[in-house]
Amino acid sequence: MRILLTNDDGIGAPGIQALWQALSQIAEVIVVAPDTERSATSQAITVHHPIRVDQYCIEKPPICAWRVGGTPTDCVKIAIEALMTDKPDIVVSGINLGSNLGTDVLYSGTVSAAIEGSLFGITSIAVSLDTWQDADFSPAANYTAELVKMLEHKKLPPGTLLNVNVPAIAAEQIAGIAITKLGVRQYANTFERRQDPRGRLYYWMGGELVDNDNDPDTDIVAVKRNKISITPIHFDLTNYGLMKSLNEWNIDKIGL
Amino acid sequence: MRILLTNDDGIGAPGIQALWQALSQIAEVIVVAPDTERSATSQAITVHHPIRVDQYCIEKPPICAWRVGGTPTDCVKIAIEALMTDKPDIVVSGINLGSNLGTDVLYSGTVSAAIEGSLFGITSIAVSLDTWQDADFSPAANYTAELVKMLEHKKLPPGTLLNVNVPAIAAEQIAGIAITKLGVRQYANTFERRQDPRGRLYYWMGGELVDNDNDPDTDIVAVKRNKISITPIHFDLTNYGLMKSLNEWNIDKIGL
Numbered sequence: 403m404r405i406l407l408t409n410d411d412g413i414g415a416p417g418i419q420a421l422w423q424a425l426s427q428i429a430e431v432i433v434v435a436p437d438t439e440r441s442a443t444s445q446a447i448t449v450h451h452p453i454r455v456d457q458y459c460i461e462k463p464p465i466c467a468w469r470v471g472g473t474p475t476d477c478v479k480i481a482i483e484a485l486m487t488d489k490p491d492i493v494v495s496g497i498n499l500g501s502n503l504g505t506d507v508l509y510s511g512t513v514s515a516a517i518e519g520s521l522f523g524i525t526s527i528a529v530s531l532d533t534w535q536d537a538d539f540s541p542a543a544n545y546t547a548e549l550v551k552m553l554e555h556k557k558l559p560p561g562t563l564l565n566v567n568v569p570a571i572a573a574e575q576i577a578g579i580a581i582t583k584l585g586v587r588q589y590a591n592t593f594e595r596r597q598d599p600r601g602r603l604y605y606w607m608g609g610e611l612v613d614n615d616n617d618p619d620t621d622i623v624a625v626k627r628n629k630i631s632i633t634p635i636h637f638d639l640t641n642y643g644l645m646k647s648l649n650e651w652n653i654d655k656i657g658l
Numbered sequence: 659m660r661i662l663l664t665n666d667d668g669i670g671a672p673g674i675q676a677l678w679q680a681l682s683q684i685a686e687v688i689v690v691a692p693d694t695e696r697s698a699t700s701q702a703i704t705v706h707h708p709i710r711v712d713q714y715c716i717e718k719p720p721i722c723a724w725r726v727g728g729t730p731t732d733c734v735k736i737a738i739e740a741l742m743t744d745k746p747d748i749v750v751s752g753i754n755l756g757s758n759l760g761t762d763v764l765y766s767g768t769v770s771a772a773i774e775g776s777l778f779g780i781t782s783i784a785v786s787l788d789t790w791q792d793a794d795f796s797p798a799a800n801y802t803a804e805l806v807k808m809l810e811h812k813k814l815p816p817g818t819l820l821n822v823n824v825p826a827i828a829a830e831q832i833a834g835i836a837i838t839k840l841g842v843r844q845y846a847n848t849f850e851r852r853q854d855p856r857g858r859l860y861y862w863m864g865g866e867l868v869d870n871d872n873d874p875d876t877d878i879v880a881v882k883r884n885k886i887s888i889t890p891i892h893f894d895l896t897n898y899g900l901m902k903s904l905n906e907w908n909i910d911k912i913g914l
Contacts, residue, residue: 444700444731445764452852452860475700475765480861484849505777508701508893509731514764521761548912556907562897579910583896593740596708604708605736632909634900637764640839641818644890651812653888654835656804 403429403554406490406519408477410498410511412439413458413469417497417531420539424547425494426465432490433458433467434481440473441500445514448472453480474515482522492550493519496529497542501567503532503621504585507635516563517637525553526563532625533570541576542568545630561638567621567631577628584633585620588612659685659810662746662775664733666754666767668695669714669725673753673787676795680803681750682721688746689714689723690737696729697756701770704728709736730771738778748806749775752785753798757823759788759877760841763891772819773893781809782819788881789826797832798824801886817894823877823887833884840889841876844868 405425409418413435425431437454454471468485470477474495482489495515502510512528519526527549531542545568558564565584569576589609596604616622624631661681665674669691681687693710710727724741726733730751738745751771758766768784775782783805787798801824814820821840825832845865852860872878880887 439706442703442705444702444770446700446702447698447765447863449698449863450695452862453849454858454860456859476863479863480849484851484861505893507895508770508773508777509703514700517764521764545912549909552907552909552912559900562900579912581901581904581909583898583901584894593736595740602710603712604710605740606708607703607705607732607735632904634897634904635895636897636900637761637895638840639763639891639893641890641892642839644815644818644892645837645839648837648888648890651808653805653808653837656801656808656835 403492404488404490405429405431405550406478406481406486406493407431407433408435408474408495408515410436410440410443410474410515412436413467415499416537417499417539420543421494421497421546424543425550428547428551432481432486434470434477434485435467436474436477437469437471440511442509443473443511444509445475445517446473448476455480474511475518478515478518490524492553493524493526494529494546494550497539498530499537500530500534501532501625502528502530502565503567503625504587506587507565507584513565520561520563520637523560525558527566528563529566529568531568531570537570541573561636563635565633565635567625569625569628571628575628576630580624580629580631582621582624582631582633583619585616585622586614587622588614659748660744660746661685661687661806662734662737662742662749663687663689664691664730664751664771666692666696666699666730666771668692669723671755672793673755673795676799677750677753677802680799681806684803684807688737688742690726690733690741691723692730692733693725693727696767698765699729699767700765701731701773702729703735704732711736730767731774734771734774746780748809749780749782750785750802750806753795754786755793756786756790757788757881758784758786758821759823759881760843762843763821763840769821776817776819776893779816781814783822784819785822785824787824787826793826797829817892819891821889821891823881825881825884827884831884832886836880836885836887838877838880838887838889839875841872841878842870843878844870
C-alpha cells in the first residue's frame with residue numbers, strides 16, 4: 403500500500419511526524435507537506451506565485467520527504483501530478499493540532515487536502531486531535547493506522563472521504579467510535595480592534611466558541627463525549643432540491 | 659435594501675466597480691473587499707496575522723468603501739461582525755474575472771465569500787463572467803441588479819446561495835437563463851517544472867482545461883451554450899447516505 407501523507411501545520415509539526423512513524427509500519431509513506439503552518443487556508447491553491455519544492459529529511463528513521471512552499475491542496479496536487487511516479491492508494495491528511503468539527507471544516511486546510519485527494523478519485527481521510535496544547539498524538543496515530551488498514555479492503559464510494567476527530571485523552575479513556583454528521587460551530591466577539599504604534603487600525607480574528615445546542619449525532623457532541631468522530635464528507639455543493647424550486651420561480655423571465 | 663458587496667479580484671478590479679455602480683441604483687451598497695487580488699483562496703481566513711482595514715474612496719460618484727488586507731471570507735466576516743452597524747439584507751460577491759464553474763467552485767474565493775454570507779443566515783450570491791480578458795461587465799452587472807431585486811422578495815432557504823456565471827457576450831446574444839447543477843472540471847499538465855537562475859527547482863500551477871463530457875444540465879454546458887447559469891449551492895458536507903453504510907462496516911470494532 404502506498405500512502406500520500408500531508409497536513410496543514412507544516413512538515414515539521416509533531417502531528418504529521420507521529421503519523422509518518424505509525425503509517426510507515428504498515429505501508430510505503432510518501433510525505434509531501436507545506437514548509438510552514440498553513441492553517442485555515444481551506445482549499446486555496448497557489449496560482450499567482452511559483453511553488454518551491456525541496457527535500458526534507460529526518461534522521462530516525464533516515465527518510466526524506468518533499469517540502470512544498472504552498473497550501474495543503476497544492477501539496478496533494480503537486481504530489482500526484484508532478485512528484486510521485488505512481489498514484490497513491492490513499493491520501494491521509496493530519497494529524498492536525500486542533501479539531502476540525504462542524505461548519506469549521508469549510509475553513510480547514512487539513513480537510514481540504516483530503517477533499518483534493520478524493521477529487522483525484524483516491525480514498526482519502528483527514529485526522530485531527532481535539533487540543534491546542536500538550537498534544538499526545540500516539541492514540542490518534544495508532545487509530546489512523548488501523549483505519550487505513552481497514553480502508554485498504556473496504557472502499558469508499560467516489561466523491562467521499564472521512565473526517566476523523568480524536569479526543570485528546572489516553573487511548574484507554576476513549577469511549578468508542580461514532581459515525582457522525584457535521585454540527586454547527588459559531589463564535590462570538592470574533593474581531594479585536596487595535597491600533598499600531600503609528601495610530602493605524604488593525605484587527606485580530608479570534609472569538610470565543612459559542613456552546614451551540616448540537617444534535618447528539620454530530621461530530622461536536624461525539625468528541626465532547628470522548629468518542630472518536632468519523633464523519634463521511636462529500637463535496638458536491640449542488641442543492642438539487644432547490645434546482646426544482648428555482649425553476650418554478652420563473653427566474654428566466656428576468657430581463658437581461 | 660442594504661447590500662454588502664465583496665469580491666476576490668481586489669477592491670480596484672473593474673468587476674466589483676461595475677457591480678458597485680449597478681447595485682447603487684437599487685440599494686444602499688457597502689463595499690468591503692480585499693486590498694489586492696485573492697483569487698483561488700477558497701474559504702481561507704486570516705488567523706495568524708493581523709488584518710488591516712482602511713478607507714478606499716472613488717471620485718465618481720464620491721463614495722467610500724472598506725479595503726481589507728485579507729481574504730474574501732475575511733471581508734464578509736469583518737464587515738458583518740466589526741464594520742457594519744446593521745446586518746446586510748444580501749451579500750453579493752463579484753463580478754469575478756473568469757468563470758467559477760463545476761468543481762472549480764471549491765477553490766473560488768468569490769463563491770466562498772457568498773458561502774460565508776449564507777453561514778451568517780444572509781441571502782447571498784456569487785457572480786462571475788466567463789472571460790479572462792477584454793471583459794465588458796455591464797450585462798452581468800445589470801442582470802445581477804435584476805436578480806437582487808427578485809431576491810428581495812423571494813427568499814432562499816437557509817444554508818443555500820446562488821452561484822451565477824454569465825457568458826462574456828453582448829446582452830442581446832445571451833440565450834436565456836438555466837438553473838444548473840455543478841459539472842466536473844479537470845485540467846491536464848497542471849505543473850510546469852522550472853529552475854531559477856541559481857539552479858533551484860520550482861513549479862508553476864497552470865494546466866489546460868480538459869473538455870469533459872458534462873451533462874447538459876450542468877453550469878459548464880449552460881455557459882458554453884451562451885446561457886446565464888444559476889446554480890443553487892449548499893455547504894452541508896455531510897454525506898448522510900454513507901453514515902448508514904459506515905455503521906454497517908462495524909468501524910467501531912477497530913482496536914484503539
